Amino acid sequence: MHRRMLLILLAAALLAVPMAADAQKPIKVGMPMPLSGPPALFGDPAAKGAQMFVEEINAKGGVLGRKLELITRDSKGDANEAVRQARELILKDNVDFLVGTLTSAEGPAVSVVAKENKIVFIAPIPKTDQLTAPDKLHPYVFRISANTTMEGRSAAEIVAKWPVTKVATISFDYAYGQDVTKAFVEHLKKVKPSVEIVDQQWPKLGEQDYNPFINAQMAKKPEAIFSSIWGGFFVTYSKQAKALGMFDAVKYNFIGVGEAGSPETTKSMGKDYPVGIWGNSYDAFYWGETPAHKDYVARLSKYLKDEYPSSWAIQGYTGMQFLVEAIKKANSTDSDKVSKALLGLTIETPIGPQTIREKDHQANRGQLYGKTVLDPKYPFPIMKPVTYVDPTKFMD
Amino acid sequence: MPDPSFVFAQSVSGLTAAMFLFLIASGLSLIFGVLRVLNFAHGTFYMLGAYSAYQFVQWIGVSGGMFWVAALGAAGVIALLGGVVERLLFRHLYGKEELYQLLFTYALVLILSDAARMIWGTQQKSVSRPPELTGAFSLFGATIPHYNLFILLLGPAIALSVWFVLQRTRVGRFIRAAALDRETLGALGVNVDALYTWVFVIASFLGGLGGALISPMRATTPGMDTEIIVEAFVVVVIGGLGSFWGTFLGALIYGQVLSFGILFFPRFSIFAVFALMAGVLIVRPWGLLGRPLK
Numbered sequence: 001m002h003r004r005m006l007l008i009l010l011a012a013a014l015l016a017v018p019m020a021a022d023a024q025k026p027i028k029v030g031m032p033m034p035l036s037g038p039p040a041l042f043g044d045p046a047a048k049g050a051q052m053f054v055e056e057i058n059a060k061g062g063v064l065g066r067k068l069e070l071i072t073r074d075s076k077g078d079a080n081e082a083v084r085q086a087r088e089l090i091l092k093d094n095v096d097f098l099v100g101t102l103t104s105a106e107g108p109a110v111s112v113v114a115k116e117n118k119i120v121f122i123a124p125i126p127k128t129d130q131l132t133a134p135d136k137l138h139p140y141v142f143r144i145s146a147n148t149t150m151e152g153r154s155a156a157e158i159v160a161k162w163p164v165t166k167v168a169t170i171s172f173d174y175a176y177g178q179d180v181t182k183a184f185v186e187h188l189k190k191v192k193p194s195v196e197i198v199d200q201q202w203p204k205l206g207e208q209d210y211n212p213f214i215n216a217q218m219a220k221k222p223e224a225i226f227s228s229i230w231g232g233f234f235v236t237y238s239k240q241a242k243a244l245g246m247f248d249a250v251k252y253n254f255i256g257v258g259e260a261g262s263p264e265t266t267k268s269m270g271k272d273y274p275v276g277i278w279g280n281s282y283d284a285f286y287w288g289e290t291p292a293h294k295d296y297v298a299r300l301s302k303y304l305k306d307e308y309p310s311s312w313a314i315q316g317y318t319g320m321q322f323l324v325e326a327i328k329k330a331n332s333t334d335s336d337k338v339s340k341a342l343l344g345l346t347i348e349t350p351i352g353p354q355t356i357r358e359k360d361h362q363a364n365r366g367q368l369y370g371k372t373v374l375d376p377k378y379p380f381p382i383m384k385p386v387t388y389v390d391p392t393k394f395m396d
Numbered sequence: 397m398p399d400p401s402f403v404f405a406q407s408v409s410g411l412t413a414a415m416f417l418f419l420i421a422s423g424l425s426l427i428f429g430v431l432r433v434l435n436f437a438h439g440t441f442y443m444l445g446a447y448s449a450y451q452f453v454q455w456i457g458v459s460g461g462m463f464w465v466a467a468l469g470a471a472g473v474i475a476l477l478g479g480v481v482e483r484l485l486f487r488h489l490y491g492k493e494e495l496y497q498l499l500f501t502y503a504l505v506l507i508l509s510d511a512a513r514m515i516w517g518t519q520q521k522s523v524s525r526p527p528e529l530t531g532a533f534s535l536f537g538a539t540i541p542h543y544n545l546f547i548l549l550l551g552p553a554i555a556l557s558v559w560f561v562l563q564r565t566r567v568g569r570f571i572r573a574a575a576l577d578r579e580t581l582g583a584l585g586v587n588v589d590a591l592y593t594w595v596f597v598i599a600s601f602l603g604g605l606g607g608a609l610i611s612p613m614r615a616t617t618p619g620m621d622t623e624i625i626v627e628a629f630v631v632v633v634i635g636g637l638g639s640f641w642g643t644f645l646g647a648l649i650y651g652q653v654l655s656f657g658i659l660f661f662p663r664f665s666i667f668a669v670f671a672l673m674a675g676v677l678i679v680r681p682w683g684l685l686g687r688p689l690k
Contacts, residue, residue, distance in 0.1 A: 035518075036510075036513065036518070036618065037618055037619040038520075038617050038618060038619045040513075040518035040618065041518050041519055041520060041617070044518050173663055200662075201658070201662070202662060202663045204666050206619075206623060208614055208620070208623060208624075209409070209413045209654070211409030211412065211413065211544075211655075212406055212409050212410065212654060212655040212656075212658050213658060215402060215405040215406050215409055215538070216402070216406070216658055216659065216662075219399055219402040219405075231520065232520030232615040232617040233615070235520050235522050235614075235615035236613070236614040236615045239522070239612070239613055239614065239615075240613055240614075243525070243532060243541035243543065243544070243613070244532070244539050244541065245532060245539045264519060264520075265520075268519060268520045268521060268522045268615070269522045270522070270524075271524070272522060272524050272525075
């Protein structure tokens, strides 16, 4: 009898140990993100922004009394690799949530994995409309970046105010380039019907030699140009366009979306940047709109040990922030509860309040736009004045 | 009918692209022609050339002729790296199965590009054009940047000098002989090992120089190595693997097809290039100026 009691007690103790440990177990978040190859330009700082948020929240005691653990994996900017990493994160690392992916190929692919496994997936960067299109939407996918409709329309709002009617476009021939250009053209024609699209160039994704495209476009004599050539590719494109006198020919009536105005891009080009064009960016350390933003930039600057910190870190940061706020609101780490908590959730981010819409799981994430100028305070051009274009009016 | 000045501008930009491709592809072709190794890592040498040029420019700037010092310095560093890689690693590949060669050179791509990432990070790097060549001039209504003109002149100059070395000098004769029959050449008392190293050094120099000279026209980013190697392969396949003038011709054709392709099939110009390669492979599998392998 005695022995039996002891055994039962022992068994109970053994069972209780993992249960007690469970409360201490960290909440695991898996992040498939490109950390090598050209997309790593943004993937790497975005992952660091997420990590900074995690460290800050853990220093304050974590969420629901548990620590947060971020497991980052290199998705290489490749949809298949991102899917493989996401599966492994779920099956082997037992992550509770997914926050990540960058390209418009990766996002929708990982969304399918999230749906299968019923795990909340927050996409902080992919812009393709298809990610949250009605036929692809499911309860577990959310996007906190701008989408192609919002970005294209924001640019159209700006170009509509220019004294031009002959407009040309140049974009990479894949999902993001096509979708954002379509949104731009349709919205521009709507707000300014006198506009004529005189030329459209479609180099392949990652094109290195833009000379033939620029020549062909200049031959059509546009008065303004819309480009969605992004990141390091914009550096290549604009260097070649500048050498051919393209920016002078259109009198700097040029708008580069795809973050052509981000500090990363202007910094890497310095005085070679086609100063005077319009660009956009997710963030800019010099924006300093609110005390919260200033404080965020100061913390980020310290964290990245960079005087002019990345504009992409904010995407990883707010992605994690949305997740954590939803966990708090749901008071649970159950994906079904957290996904419900995310619907219509408004949070206070370093760039201001952001809301995830209930109908399409899309945050009202606008971007900063501005004309680039040389400012003696910085060794590279900045957007000035820089304005946050709120897309809420034209999201539908 | 398109505007003649536009046609002219298009052919010039095609030619400029061709000269760069030739710089890269000639090294690839040289290594294959003599050493019989398909060096996948050649594109990585090109990328490292661009990064080294960026590094030199960080130290010495681009003005006062320093750009040229940086470009030659970068090419020199890559030549040296090529020599070391050949001596220590490539040496063991000669005469091995193609599969081993491919696996090895591919591993080298991964190792070297990771090393580049550790040194220079993932952010794009940009090099300014040398101030003496920042301008542009107008010819037949087309704008031609001075730097592009320089590249247009440099390409043929390099082609002729390499040709001269190969055809008219003693070393060139040995190199050609080594391509045909390595054993006999060795039996005749020529130090074939040293010769191979030199070929590799020259090829790496050309690759590194290509990367350094392209840095003012493009962003230097991780991944630029694998992009260029595909293009360089297309060029050498069209021209004939191992054939020097074939590579030149292949590059010219590639540049023009790409340039004019966008006129006729705006969204399929890259397809035109691959269609051309497929056509060449069907009709003349050894390339336009290559020799059929026995």
